[in-house]
Amino acid sequence: MLIGSCWVLILFARSSNGIYNGVEAKFDFWTFLASVWVSGYHECGGAVIDSRIVLTAAQCVKNKPVKRITVRVGTPDIYRGGRIIRVTALVVHENYKNWDNDIALLWLEKPVLSVRVTKIPLATKEPSENEYPSNAGWGEKLLESYVVTRKLQNGVTKIRPRSMCAEELVEPVGEELLCAFYTENDICPGDYGGPLVLANKVVGIAVQGHGCGFAVLPSLYTNVFHYLEWIEENAEKLIKNK
Incomplete structure (x- = not known):
């Protein structure tokens, strides 16, 4: 089983756009976040769910050469800090099409867990209507x-x-x-x-x-x-x- 732990809070700092009308994140609570890069450009986000596995969307990596995919972890700045790790294997859902089965796993060249990089566990139940994730x-x-x-x-x-x-x-x-x-x-x-x-x-x-x-x-x-x-x-x- 994939096991991990993390506390996530919304800390409202200065206003910005990014996540539309979001705020600059307090990174201490988002240390499982990964920036997925393809051919030298930020393509998508992802979540570290095990020491060498990142969970992301199929649309981000479908039909992309593995050798062109990297992730940056351990930093809130996608251009500075943290670590850049090569992806050496990936799995895209076999029935992915449009938004259906839009899920993929990335296998990293080396383990990434550290003080600045944590893993987050998976949901054990579906969220209920009117909850606020x-x-x-x-x-x-x-x-x-x-x-x-x-x-x-x-x-x-x-x-x-x-x-x-x-x-x-x-x-x-x-x-x-x-x-x-x-x-x-x-x-x-x-x-x-x-x-x-x-x-x-x-x-x-x-x-x-x-x-x-x-x-x-x-x-x-x-x-x-x-x-x-x-x-x-x-x-x-x-x-x-x-």
Whole structure:
């Protein structure tokens, strides 16, 4: 089993954009965050769930050469500090398509756990409607600005009925996804792949915002609880094949 511990709090510092209308994160509570880079550019977020495994979204690494993928961990600044580690293997869900089964695991060249890098456990149950999980990332400040924020931003959102997302998207939203939105907080490109956290556990993976800044519209997260068996099975395969 993947075991870890972490305390996550929302500490509101000075206002910023990144996670749309988020705040600069207190990194001491987000030490499991990873910045996933492809071909020398920040692509997505991720969460360290074991000493050499990062959980992220399939859209971030699907059809990308492994040799071009790295992660930076142990710093709130995606351009300075921490450690840059090569990814040497990855697993993308075999049935990934659009937002369905949007989940992947990255195998790191070496263990990363330290005082500055922790792992976070996985959810053991699905979050309930009207609960308030938190998110964090280095996403774009505005849609199609193609400029990510340098310092890690975090925010808070609210779990909503799946029917709300289904109505907005005009298509079914099943148990593999979580529907969330709250006031003026939103996820943007660059935040995708990052964790949605509740009660110090990863409950979701950011996979789709609504235009980055349309915060009154719901966003989608992969439901981690729904994929626990897949995560465990594929993490074990990565460990055995190291």
